[in-house]
Amino acid sequence: MGANYLVLALAVAAASLIAAVTAISAMHFRSGYDYRAAFALRDALARGYVNMPEGLSVMLEEKYFAVYSCIDGVDYVFPLRKVLIAFKASGSPGSPRNPFEEGLPTLWRVWGNGTHAGAISFIEVAEEGAVIIITYVVADVPRSTGCLAVTRATDVYVGYLFSQDFGSIAVDGAVIHAWRGYREVRLRKLKVVPCDS
Numbered sequence: 001m002g003a004n005y006l007v008l009a010l011a012v013a014a015a016s017l018i019a020a021v022t023a024i025s026a027m028h029f030r031s032g033y034d035y036r037a038a039f040a041l042r043d044a045l046a047r048g049y050v051n052m053p054e055g056l057s058v059m060l061e062e063k064y065f066a067v068y069s070c071i072d073g074v075d076y077v078f079p080l081r082k083v084l085i086a087f088k089a090s091g092s093p094g095s096p097r098n099p100f101e102e103g104l105p106t107l108w109r110v111w112g113n114g115t116h117a118g119a120i121s122f123i124e125v126a127e128e129g130a131v132i133i134i135t136y137v138v139a140d141v142p143r144s145t146g147c148l149a150v151t152r153a154t155d156v157y158v159g160y161l162f163s164q165d166f167g168s169i170a171v172d173g174a175v176i177h178a179w180r181g182y183r184e185v186r187l188r189k190l191k192v193v194p195c196d197s
Contacts, residue, residue, distance in 0.1 A: 086118030
């Protein structure tokens, strides 16, 4: 008899856990739009598609920054853009004068400034054989309340940049990728667009 109660109690606990996990994953951003929603936004953008919840108004802003590359002792500067997708959110770290930006070496990072939270693009550096690809993001939409997609654009021609011996990629004085030997360096641009584009 006691074993039956134990099995029943375990079944109820498992069902409650499954229901809670399902409800949380279905909510995505529906947690009152606090800072934690920025993590779901970042992850959805990394997958290439985000459907904004009804009532969530999002601002998109492009910010310019420089990516530095040293190739065989010669310095190059690539003026690129970051895309900030933000919404009003409670509990956001940072301040308007000193915004918080996640320090992960990923294309999308969590961002906050005390009153707003969201995701900001960075760069992603990958090696495909003897080719170094620097991927960055631009936006083709100023505001959105609906669906956003991240689409791949063609590689951006920056001239022929080849390294025979060594090279590195740096942002804000920090080297984020280095190599030895022959490589070609290319830029790849992604676009944030409305889903119906």
